[in-house]
Amino acid sequence: MKKIITVEKLNFRYKEKQILDNINFEILENEILVILGQSGSGKTTLLKNLLGLVKPETGKIVINDFVLTDCDDREELRYYYKNIGVLFQNATLLNSLTIYENLALPLIEKTNLAREIIEVIIKMKLSWVGLNDVNELYPYELSGGMKKRAALARALIMDPKILYFDEPHSGLDPITTYEINTLLLELKKFLKITFIVITHDISSAFLLADKLLILNAGKVEFFGTKSEFNKVHQKNEFLKKFVDFKRIFDFVDYEANH
């Protein structure tokens, strides 16, 4: 499979603080990369760099042969944005617009497609995420899980090759989290797109990831597959602590005995 994202020696500094420190990784087409790390570890800054929203101090980001970090051309950036989908944690759907209008917006802004064609595209994308008969509803009329699905449909509207998903599981109950994870895995297989997912949910991370990137204070603590993680995590104190499910059971035992 072809390399789709390459990050080389990426450094990002905000004022005096080093936020990202020598980040290196590669992702292949149709992989899911899950980025994990504590709050403040640099996950969101890395995402902003990958989206071209900020410029790194040094280093290189190459996306499908396009050197994002060298790009100052608005047209080239626009082309890049046309090929990606982004789902931010909260700012997903516009509450004053219906679901149909929310999904139609990028198509009206970026294409000259006829209304009847737009209608089919919206119907198609909503059906891909398992939503029907929601066209006339407003986002505030949907449950948390349905909102995530609708936002996902909107992110898929222009057939992105890469989809960035910031905290897909935040505010969701375990059953809805499971449903969203299943949906992401289905879409990955069905649409052959590459996902970059930032999450705090360890079990979701291990379910979804082809590759894991674990950040610790701006540095890569681990990058690799799940089986590679299994081989090394017991030898690394940070990784051990990070995914130590045993701690939960220790706490349950503590509660039971006190």
Add this chain to the structure above:
Amino acid sequence: MKKKKFNLEIKKQDNNVFVFLNDNVLFENANEFYEEIKKHYNNNYNLIIDFTKCQKADTSLLACLSVIQNYFKSIIIKCLNDEIKYILTLWQIPKLVIS
């Protein structure tokens, strides 16, 4: 044969409308493709689209075909490219046949 703006050629023969595409159908130009085909709507005709010169497509093509199928007896697609063939499987278009 008529040369069209979208860079396609359209020919009518017997009960068939033959369309030879020289451009890929993508979000940025799908509407031109759609408008050109619309001019030839006829429920008694088969629409035969030759995609053999195309390298890629996106879901805008699927949406166009989904609407267009209502105005033709059938749609037959000639296509060699695996990516386009795959795109065509992502949405059900009952009158569509891929050859």
